[in-house]
Amino acid sequence: RAAKSTRTVVIAGVPDGLLQDDVMADILTIHFQRSRNNGGDVQEVTYPTGNKGVAYITFEDQEVVESVLKKDDHRLEDKRLSQSYPLRVTPYCEKVSSCIIHL
Secondary structure, X not given: OOOHHHHEEEEEOOXXXXXXXXXXXXXXXXXXXXXXXXXXXXXXXXXXXXXXOEEEEEEOOHHHXXXXXXXXXXXEOOOOOOOOEEEEEEEOOOOHHHHHHOO
């Protein structure tokens, strides 16, 4: 089993302040478990984080991380959201702000 950091992705563009944090975490979990989003079994969702609009998703398997990163167009859609939101998915790194800036 790979280290947690290699099974985690950083999600930017999470709509902030629209729903309760636990509801948004549920929506993120559902999105990243769907096969049409190249997803798989989610072990943990960290939301909110210290960075506004950013969440961490940790998957059970590292292979899922690779397939999620290969998908170009992640759009967060749920009946509880008034519209779909484009998400940016990047590999996890220690300094999250520097990861997100380079997109």
